[in-house]
Amino acid sequence: MHTSASSRARRALVPVLTGLLAVAGLTTASGTAEAASTLAGAAAEKGRYFGTAVAAGHLGEAPYVSTLNAEFDSVTPENEMKWDAVEPSRGSFNFANADRIVSHAQSRGMKVRGHTLVWHSQLPSWVGNLSAGDLRTAMNNHINQVMGHWKGKIHSWDVVNEAFQDGSSGARRNSPFQDKLGNGFIEEAFRAARAADPAAKLCYNDYNTDGVNAKSNAVYNMVRDFKARGVPIDCVGFQSHFNSASPVPADYQANLQRFADLGVDVQITELDIEGSGTSQATSYANVVKACLAVTRCTGITVWGITDKYSWRASGTPLLFDSNYNKKPAYTAVLNALGGTSGGGNPGNPGGATCTATYSKQEEWSDRFNGRVTITAGSAAISGWTTTVTVASPQKIVATWNGSPTWDGSGNVMTMRPNGNGSLAAGASTSFGFTVMKNGSSAAPVIGGCTAS
Numbered sequence: 001m002h003t004s005a006s007s008r009a010r011r012a013l014v015p016v017l018t019g020l021l022a023v024a025g026l027t028t029a030s031g032t033a034e035a036a037s038t039l040a041g042a043a044a045e046k047g048r049y050f051g052t053a054v055a056a057g058h059l060g061e062a063p064y065v066s067t068l069n070a071e072f073d074s075v076t077p078e079n080e081m082k083w084d085a086v087e088p089s090r091g092s093f094n095f096a097n098a099d100r101i102v103s104h105a106q107s108r109g110m111k112v113r114g115h116t117l118v119w120h121s122q123l124p125s126w127v128g129n130l131s132a133g134d135l136r137t138a139m140n141n142h143i144n145q146v147m148g149h150w151k152g153k154i155h156s157w158d159v160v161n162e163a164f165q166d167g168s169s170g171a172r173r174n175s176p177f178q179d180k181l182g183n184g185f186i187e188e189a190f191r192a193a194r195a196a197d198p199a200a201k202l203c204y205n206d207y208n209t210d211g212v213n214a215k216s217n218a219v220y221n222m223v224r225d226f227k228a229r230g231v232p233i234d235c236v237g238f239q240s241h242f243n244s245a246s247p248v249p250a251d252y253q254a255n256l257q258r259f260a261d262l263g264v265d266v267q268i269t270e271l272d273i274e275g276s277g278t279s280q281a282t283s284y285a286n287v288v289k290a291c292l293a294v295t296r297c298t299g300i301t302v303w304g305i306t307d308k309y310s311w312r313a314s315g316t317p318l319l320f321d322s323n324y325n326k327k328p329a330y331t332a333v334l335n336a337l338g339g340t341s342g343g344g345n346p347g348n349p350g351g352a353t354c355t356a357t358y359s360k361q362e363e364w365s366d367r368f369n370g371r372v373t374i375t376a377g378s379a380a381i382s383g384w385t386t387t388v389t390v391a392s393p394q395k396i397v398a399t400w401n402g403s404p405t406w407d408g409s410g411n412v413m414t415m416r417p418n419g420n421g422s423l424a425a426g427a428s429t430s431f432g433f434t435v436m437k438n439g440s441s442a443a444p445v446i447g448g449c450t451a452s
Contacts, residue, residue, distance in 0.1 A: 035340040039319075039330075040073035042339030046292055049074040049111055049299035050337075053270070056080050056097040058309060059104060063324045067305050074111040074155070076269070076301050077101045081115055082122040087142055090126055095149055102153055113269070113301065114150065114157035116205065117143050118189045120175035121162070132180040139177065139185070140192045147196035156201040156267065158237055159193045160186045166208055170218035186222070187231050194232035205237030205269055211249030212258075223262050237269035240287060241303070243315060244275065248283050253290035260296035270303040273329070274315030276412045277389035278445050281332035284319070288336035307407065316407045323405060325385050325414050328447050341448045353377030354423070356386040356449040366437055367397075370444055372415070373430045376423040376451065383421035387447030388413045393438040402431030421452075 036042040043050035051074025058064045068075070079085055080098035087093050105112050118139060130138055147157065163186055165173045172178045177185040186204070193202050204223065209216035219236065226233045236259050242248050249255070256266045268291055273283045291297035304310045308322035319330040326341075334341060354376050361369040374384050389412045390396060396404075396413055403418040415431055423429060435444065 039071045042337035051301035053078040053303045056100045075105045076113040084122045111155040114154040116158035116161040119161040128176040143192045151197045158205040168214045170214040201234040203235040207239035235265040239270035242273045256294045268300040272303045272317035274317045281328040284329040285332040285336040352381040352451040354449040354451040358446045371432045375428040381451040383452040389445040391442045398434040
């Protein structure tokens with residue numbers, strides 16, 4: 001993006017570029033960048049951010065923070081910027097918890113998404129008790145005060161959240177704002193937001209709008225109208241909460257593209273996909289590929305770091321399990337972004353490496369044994385973890401030479417050493433397990449090896 005007039009100027013740029021690449025999770029060799037080994041680094045190579053929702057209460061947990069710092073370059077406060085958190089009583093603002101998240105992000109050079117200014121939920125009771133005139137004043141004051149507090153620090157704001165009903169009507173959702181201010185409240189909120197922080201991207205955010213349906217059509221028509229009339233709107237957020245009953249729609253990419261064609265950015269804002277193993281990994285990869293195929297899809301945010309803190313924890317919907325191990329879905333996302341696993345753990349990116357390879361052993365009519373060989377890379381390691389995912393209705397019924405833990409589905413086993421996990425450079429060890437077939441002879445899926 002820059003040209004230089006002399007070789008001296010070009011030489012001066014090399015250490016600067018090397019430093020920037022290192023921050024993005026990249027490495028250099030003779031000035032040439034290799035594939036990134038973190039989510040943020042791989043996404044940055046594609047011109048996008050890769051973010052996560054963050055809860056201030058977990059910032060004292062070392063694995064949480066180390067994973068956050070290693071893998072993500074954008075954060076969204078999970079609850080700390082919502083109305084009940086920042087203005088619990090009229091005119092009395094409390095920014096402390098959200099400030100903690102913003103300060104951490106800024107100290108690491110991360111972007112921040114603001115979530116959310118005007119929403120029917122997590123709304124203090126006093127808001128709903130106001131008259132129409134007072135509600136309009138309170139809404140505008142809330143936008144001005146909250147956006148003003150973080151002016152210049154937020155790259156995108158969810159100005160209005162979830163204002164349309166589910167189902168086939170395409171109608172607006174009942175809320176104090178809709179009921180007392182009418183259809184114009186969304187436009188009013190966006191105009192107030194533009195005045196409060198002209199540099200921030202202003203987004204409308206919603207769920208169940210990921211494919212073409214009555215709800216997404218209603219949002220589409222609103223955005224088209226706003227663009228035609230000069231109402232300030234810069235982006236549309238697609239929450240993308242998926243499960244087996246609501247999978248990634250076949251027209252997901254086409255839907256993102258039709259919004260982008262209106263002249264707005266699209267962002268995947270709250271991604272989580274219930275499940276495990278290969279099917280979950282494939283769904284995550286498909287979402288990433290859709291974003292990469294749409295030029296104006298500027299970034300992806302997963303709704304949390306670890307399964308154990310997810311709002312849908314029983315569905316194990318995130319990229320890291322409850323022990324912060326990378327799941328098959330993590331590897332699928334990294335590969336879809338064009339990155340490659342460096343093998344290090346999230347708290348020590350670029351450190352020691354290892355590989356995990358599978359081989360089938362004895363087999364009987366109802367079961368078979370498997371073995372996974374762990375091999376250290378070019379440097380000694382002091383510990384390792386990997387995952388083994390079996391396809392339901394298979395079940396692992398016995399293990400040896402390792403210490404297993406399980407996800408909520410019982411189909412994903414995380415294995416660690418059951419004693420000394422040290423391996424010299426190039427050395428190997430192995431663990432084994434027995435799988436009851438229950439009618440399926442499919443081979444288990446082995447996750448990446450994480451070394452320490």
